[in-house]
Amino acid sequence: MxxxxxxxxxxxxxxxxxxxxxxxxxxxxxxxxxxxxxxxxxxxxxxxxxxxxxxxxxxxxxxxxxxxxxxxxxxxxxxxxxxxxxxxxxDPLILFxxxxxxxxxxxxxxxxxxxxxxxxxxxxxxxxxxxxxxxxxxxxxxxxxKGLWIRAPYIPQPTKVEFVKKESFLNGWFGDTRPLIGVEIASLFYNIITNTLGESFLTSFIQVTDRTDVKNYFIRGKEIAMKHMEILSKTLKEEELPAPSTWNSGITASTAAPFSEKLMLSLVTFLNSQGLSNYGIAASTSARTDIGINFNRLAAEVAKFAEDGTSLLIENGWMEAPPHAPKRRK
Incomplete structure (x- = not known):
């Protein structure tokens, strides 16, 4: 066949x-x-x-x-x-x-x-x-x-192979809390960067849209992105590791909308999906309990925000129905 x-x-x-x-x-x-x-x-x-x-x-x-x-x-x-x-x-934001x-x-x-x-x-x-x-x-x-790449923090290179000897390796909230490991640092760092990109686009959309319902949704999204960046950055700073800065120069003062509200809102829903995927991977690769719980908590907030964005697309008649199973129950 x-x-x-x-x-x-x-x-x-x-x-x-x-x-x-x-x-x-x-x-x-x-x-x-x-x-x-x-x-x-x-x-x-x-x-x-x-x-x-x-x-x-x-x-x-x-x-x-x-x-x-x-x-x-x-x-x-x-x-x-x-x-x-x-x-x-x-141009730098376009490249990012x-x-x-x-x-x-x-x-x-x-x-x-x-x-x-x-x-x-x-x-x-x-x-x-x-x-x-x-x-x-x-x-x-x-x-x-172009000198625009944002490098993740450096940590000392190990000199020998070691084995974990204490269950406190998993601790994050109480007791003997270990330092962050490399993959946890990477998850925190790059999720800050992706939130920064989302925050930049939301800032630009707030600046150019005239629709109150869409603008309010974008404002809420920007507040969520900024809060998440603050939470993730705090964890890095507690370990005396640098957190990436935001791209304040990525948006001009223009108020002319380059895209339809349908496209802008749809882009935000795609960014939400990517954010949820990133948080899920971060939670699954974090051994410290506080890091994993934090990512799951932030993912739940993004999921609720994404759900409301989908509702807004439906209300405005902008959402096409994806392929789906037949409705077999009356």
Whole structure:
């Protein structure tokens, strides 16, 4: 049996549908970035990303069409991008955004490919992961070359192999609390950075949107991001480790909205999903109980915020229904 001819599984439909909408949104955002970016090296990266994003859209459309699967409406430059001529974001923030997207695509593609049976869908994700790794490396090198890469804290290199001898290794709240280990430091540090990126975009959206319901939601999201950064930074500072600073120069004073409210709100829901994934990984790799509990507590707050964002999308008629199981119960 030709593997590409078997029926779609729920996983294959779900992951392809999600990527189609995410890449449509990404293409719209990159199109605006291309119109305002001044740095030629960053602009070259933007255009490479745009070409690949458009390629994904066409490949998924081909797979869907061959299987009589309805193509999502998603996002379009014509309906969701406003070329205002004003610059809302600086070049460094545009570069950080591309690093963040490549990192998220790599994580998502790596999870998805493990569930795929069909050849055509598997080969799509094989290329998706390969491209994501290439763009992650490209954006990383540009951040380093331009002096923009934010390095995680340094700790002394071990001189010998040691074994844990006390159960207090797990303590975090009381008693003999051990110092943070490397993976815990990394989780705290990089979740501060991703929250900083989210806070920057929320700041820009608050600045340009006129809709009260959407603006209030963005304000609430910014407050949550700032609170989470403070909580995570406090843990690093208690260990006398440096916490990353925010990108105060990432947003200009422009009040002209470059994107539709539908796109802005949808982007925030995607950032929420990425944040929940990051927190889940951080909690599962933290051995100290207080670190794991903190990440679970912060994840619960993001989950509630994400739920309210989804409700807002539904209320405004902006949310397409993803592939779902039939309703068998009356």
């Amino acid at each position: 030709e593997v590409s001819k078997i029926d779609f599984t729920a996983a294959e439909m779900g992951y392809l549908w999600h990527i189609y909408r995410a890449q449509g949104m990404n293409y719209c955002i990159l199109t605006y970035f291309d119109s305002i970016c001044e740095d030629n090296e960053i602009k070259e990266l933007i255009r490479s990303n745009m070409e690949v994003s458009e390629k994904y859209l066409r490949e998924i459309e081909t797979i869907f069409s061959k299987n009589d699967f309805p193509i999502p409406i998603g996002f379009t430059v014509e309906s969701d991008v406003n070329f205002t001529g004003e610059r809302l974001y600086t 955004y591309q690093w963040f997207v490549a990192k998220g695509n790599l994580n998502f593609g790596s999870i998805a490919i493990n569930t795929i049976a069909r050849d055509d869908v598997f080969y799509f994700f094989d290329g998706y992961i390969s491209d994501s790794l290439k763009f992650l490396n490209h954006s990383r090198r540009l951040l380093l070359e």
